[in-house]
Amino acid sequence: MSDPRSTSSYRSLRFLAPADLAGHLTQYPTHVQDWVARNGFTAERGAVLAIPDTPECVRGEVWVGLGTRALDLALSLGLPDRLPPGTYTCRDALEPSSATTLALGFAIGGYRFGRYKALAAPMASLELPSGVDGEGVHRMARADGLARDLINTPAQDLGPAALADAVCELARRHGGTAEVIVGDALIAQGFPAVHAVGRSGAEAPRVAIYRGGATDGPLVALVGKGVCFDTGGLDLKPSSGMALMKKDMGGAAVAIAIAELILSAHLPVRLLVVVPAVENGVGPLAYRPGDVLATRTGATVEVTNTDAEGRIVLADTLAYAAESAPEVLIDLATLTGAARVALGPELPAVYGNDPAWVHALLESGTAVTDPLWSMPLWEGYEDELASRVADLQNASSSGFAGSITAALFLSRFVPREQPWLHLDLYAWNPKERPGKPVGAWAHGVRAVFELLQRRYGG
Ligand code: BES
Ligand code: ZN
Ligand code: ZN
Secondary structure, eight states, X not given: OOOGGGXXXXXXXXXXXXXXXXXXXXXXXXXHHHXXXXXXXXXXXXXXXXXXXXXXXXXXXXXXXXXXXXXXXXHHHHHHHHSOSEEEEEOSOOOHHHHHHHHHXXXXXXXXXXXXXXXXXXXXXXXXXXXXXXXXXXXXXXXXHHHHHHHHSOTTTSOHHHHHHHHHHHHHHHOSEEEEEETTHHHHTTOHHHHHHHTTSSSOOEEEXXXXXXXSSOEEEEEEOEEEEEOOTTSOOOHHHHTTGGGGGHHHXXXXXXXXXXXXXXXXXXXXXXXXXXXXXXXXXXXXXXXXXXXXXXXXXXXXXXXXXXXXXXXXXXXXXXXXXXXXXXXXXXXXXXXXXXXXXXXXXXXXSOHHHHHHHHHHHHHTTXXXXXXXXXXXXXXXGOOSSSSEESSOSSOTTHHHHHHHHHHTTSOTTSOXXXXXXXXXXXXXXXXXXXXXXXTTHHHHHHHHHHHHOO
């Protein structure tokens, strides 16, 4: 009986802080007071208690403990997991921002990846509280789910062709134009480095380009690392390092999700999305350590490690996007293990050549509980990229500051005057928590969209 999941007849949510519990209880009959005591409910954060109805008192309430903090996204995300299945209304009069957070938490916290397995019983859902922009919440949940579905889908079903198709899907849904440059055409059209990395893959490498959005207005460019599987190449990863590498297109997935939000919310910007979609494979066609690659800008790159492939495919595509001189150029990439060593799985590292844009992104991330952390483009480490035989090498031999040197590498392909942000993200949740199943996580989607909405929205 004390398991709140054992029934689905409870419907209305009440949020309680420990300090308010005693006062609150005085409004209830003694059997409820006893029930609360017997179940040890003290309104600690995340605790859930279904209150039993009696013939004299039918309220259909479920109480949720707030602990010492306000109702926030982290708590809201966990509710679909913690509550008994059913449809809920919220009894408390919430501020519009809290109501929106609650609705968004339910929507995102209810995500499950069901492509290959029947999902368990339906979870709890929320009737939209008044004052909430339901369309906005729905758009965000859809975009978040889109990114997570792409990331969760294994490379067997999400190779370069399928990933490029997800970019084309933007044009089918929202108008605009999509173009995919495939295989040897990459060489003729100025993407030689993408071709070199991806030519060993089972599917031909490609670059997907979407242009759409408003007919005029500022141009926003998004570039996402789309390595559908990263074996490491000839510098093969050990099995432990390869296990999760279906998610190495997480940057592309996040870029596509942000694009989906921009387009569905009709943000008054022109949009350019560029995704290099490749597999970093092993085989006779694989690029090799020691190879010297041509890139779009003419800079040559000595391959010192075939596992540092993300920066190579981003070199061509960043240079391409910068040719359109967007007002801001944002790249998103599962670029380095070093960023995870420094900041762990939850905090994408942010780099940029324009402090105002970096600051605005960090603020936006904090505001929407999609946190990011600023890292330096430290010029003192530039010499780590020096090569004896080419303009630069793709991986430094010292191994120091791996996330910074990767970002410095990218910066060589972005003109100095081009405002640019780079997010080195994990795209994965490694720890099972209520509302956060182990699997894809769309780091940066809400932060970047908030940034763009603040800058360009009404
Ligand atoms: N896709 C990886 C980075 C990565 C690894 C992200 C693990 C998240 C979790 C990237 O292509 C890579 O392998 N980078 C190497 C670079 C090194 C060889 C200079 C890395 O970080 O070890
Ligand atoms: Zn790699
Ligand atoms: Zn990679």
